[in-house]
């Protein structure tokens with residue numbers, strides 16, 4: 649399967665920004681800026697904070713927006729005494745279809761281990777939602793020449809949560825930690841090398857299914873670098889943080905991805 653048959657995805661991770669009133673304003677702004685050609689060639693998703701989901705679901709539903717709703721995290725458990733956590737079933741009830749799993753900020757600040765990433769991935773798949781499994785090396789690991797081994801370790805561990813035959817239901821995001829929020833995106837070459845390595849590792853573990861899996865790049869993606877990043881053979885879209893918080897920059901990123909993929 650060639651790159652062209654993998655439909656690109658541009659997903660906005662709002663992180664801990666925007667309350668539900670601000671969220672309504674942003675989703676409406678984004679929707680107004682998107683063109684039919686964008687929707688024809690690009691899948692679009694947003695991952696607002698939990699407290700915004702109900703409001704954003706309402707706008708997406710009422711206006712029939714072709715924008716997928718995502719969450720930034722969820723529990724690996726189905727229910728019970730897990731204070732502060734949110735279950736996959738709760739998200740599904742709010743029309744959430746995608747969940748970020750193992751974002752580096754969850755790994756670094758909240759102690760999310762490779763095992764927890766696998767368990768959460770399994771829970772998301774069991775609930776028939778799509779996990780967006782995030783992997784990526786820190787700056788120190790990169791300097792120590794450990795990028796490849798970190799990616800292999802993280803992707804191998806995460807696949808423990810993916811039953812054989814379910815590979816087509818996952819998305820992977822390569823997010824080098826040193827590029828997140830720094831304004832210093834990976835070069836197109838580095839992004840391609842890492843995404844290719846991830847795909848080859850999935851291939852070695854799960855065979856041809858690797859060709860159908862979308863691998864996104866994330867880390868200081870912006871309207872200027874978006875087109876060049878997704879022009880790479882193994883980069884199938886973008887996971888956007890800061891630049892997804894403004895309608896203008898998020899829509900501009902989607903426009904350039906559509907220009908790259910559009911016929």
Ligand code: 13P
Pocket residue numbers: 661751823827828829830831866867868869887888889890891
């Ligand atoms: P930035 O685009 O702000 O670097 O964030 C990337 C990211 O972490 C998306 O999940």
